[in-house]
Amino acid sequence: MMPFVPxxxxxxxxxxxxxxxxxxxxxxxxxxxxxREAGAVYRYALAMxxxxxxAADATHDAFVAxxxxxxxxxxxxxxxxxxxAGIARHALLxxxxxxxxxxxxxxxxxxxxxxxxxEDLQVRRQGRDALWRAIRELPWxxxxxxxxxxxxxxxxxxxxxxxxxxxNTLRTRLHRARQRLAALLGAVAQELST
Amino acid sequence: MNDNTPxxxxxxxxxxxxxxxxxxxxxxxxxxxxxxxxxxxxRWQPDLPLRAGRHLSRPGRRRLQRVxxxxxxxxxxxxxxxxxxxxxxxxLLAWPWPAPESGARADARLVATSGFVPLVGPxxxxxxxxxxxxxxxxxxxxxxxxxxxxIGLPFDPARAAEPVRAExxxxxxxxxxxxxxxxxxxxxxx
Numbered sequence: 144m145m146p147f148v149p150x151x152x153x154x155x156x157x158x159x160x161x162x163x164x165x166x167x168x169x170x171x172x173x174x175x176x177x178x179r180e181a182g183a184v185y186r187y188a189l190a191m192x193x194x195x196x197x198a199a200d201a202t203h204d205a206f207v208a209x210x211x212x213x214x215x216x217x218x219x220x221x222x223x224x225x226x227x228a229g230i231a232r233h234a235l236l237x238x239x240x241x242x243x244x245x246x247x248x249x250x251x252x253x254x255x256x257x258x259x260x261x262e263d264l265q266v267r268r269q270g271r272d273a274l275w276r277a278i279r280e281l282p283w284x285x286x287x288x289x290x291x292x293x294x295x296x297x298x299x300x301x302x303x304x305x306x307x308x309x310x311n312t313l314r315t316r317l318h319r320a321r322q323r324l325a326a327l328l329g330a331v332a333q334e335l336s337t
Numbered sequence: 338m339n340d341n342t343p344x345x346x347x348x349x350x351x352x353x354x355x356x357x358x359x360x361x362x363x364x365x366x367x368x369x370x371x372x373x374x375x376x377x378x379x380r381w382q383p384d385l386p387l388r389a390g391r392h393l394s395r396p397g398r399r400r401l402q403r404v405x406x407x408x409x410x411x412x413x414x415x416x417x418x419x420x421x422x423x424x425x426x427x428x429l430l431a432w433p434w435p436a437p438e439s440g441a442r443a444d445a446r447l448v449a450t451s452g453f454v455p456l457v458g459p460x461x462x463x464x465x466x467x468x469x470x471x472x473x474x475x476x477x478x479x480x481x482x483x484x485x486x487x488i489g490l491p492f493d494p495a496r497a498a499e500p501v502r503a504e505x506x507x508x509x510x511x512x513x514x515x516x517x518x519x520x521x522x523x524x525x526x527x
Contacts, residue, residue, distance in 0.1 A: 170378065170382065173381070174374075175476060175507065181374070182367075185368070185369040186364050195370070199370055203373060203376055206381075207381055262352050265351065265353070266351060266356065267351075271363055328353070
């Protein structure tokens with residue numbers, strides 16, 4: 144909390160203060176945290192579930208968990224947004240009864256990953272709806288990597304923390320997600336051969 | 338649309354990155370349903386009224402409840418106090434105070450000195466700034482660039498969908514009372 148001084152410099156990260164106030168039942172602190180984090184959590188859940196009701200339920204579970212037990216968040220383990228997205232992820236997986244689309248994605252090929260950026264992959268010209276249909280066809284781990292990094296522009300380390308995997312595993316999933324997505328969207332032969 | 342047959346590159350093709358950027362922009366504009374916050378608060382603090390007094394913590398509400406039982410007795414002594422208060426108020430209203438600064442001038446000074454653009458009316462702004470003890474928070478966020486036009490700031494229509502970083506000054510009541518644009522959108526190199 145700071146006094147009302149509109150011409151002051153931006154405050155440093157006040158998450159710890161807000162969480163302490165939240166623990167004391169301060170609804171104003173909840174409002175600040177909700178406005179700051181709820182959008183990203185909801186959008187992650189919506190992109191993963193493809194269903195507004197499931198996304199709202201997952202976001203609800205994440206914020207109820209935070210509000211009832213703020214001490215569950217450990218800043219040493221990552222950002223608050225990643226913590227909340229992680230709870231929402233568990234809620235979404237619970238809806239899927241734990242079906243995780245297990246993949247052999249542990250093999251890390253740095254060269255292959257470096258060769259295929261989304262700038263290099265050419266696909267047929269098409270609209271946003273076609274892209275979302277193709278994203279929904281990706282297996283959960285690949286879709287998650289794509290949503291977190293390419294659509295939400297989260298840092299790789301944070302995306303790996305949310306997905307509960309190693310950094311290289313996340314890179315592998317993202318690489319395969321992009322390739323598979325390009326194939327689903329009608330990849331152009333010239334670029335596939337690179 | 339899921340034709341996996343490779344095609345030749347040409348005017349009918351585009352980089353996957355362009356499609357992903359477009360989807361990211363669309364996704365970034367999605368907001369949680371308005372009722373979700375109320376649903377969470379109702380689950381978290383079922384006894385908390387959704388609007389009035391929602392800023393009070395649990396100890397604060399208990400204090401209010403205790404004071405509430407004493408109010409009827411206190412009112413028995415309030416007649417004389419009310420008369421004195423009315424007299425004082427009439428004196429204050431009749432006093433030749435200097436004319437207050439106009440809302441527009443105060444707004445202009447605020448914009449010039451801090452970069453914040455008020456999002457509330459001049460009267461409300463004066464109420465808020467007059468009380469130095471009232472808490473407020475700076476919340477960093479991203480807004481679609483086209484929103485700048487809605488608050489009278491210049492923007493390039495060709496980049497209307499791009500986000501722009503801004504600081505919101507949020508009052509303890511939950512109202513966003515001022516906005517300051519602080520830079521270019523996030524999302525550059527990771």
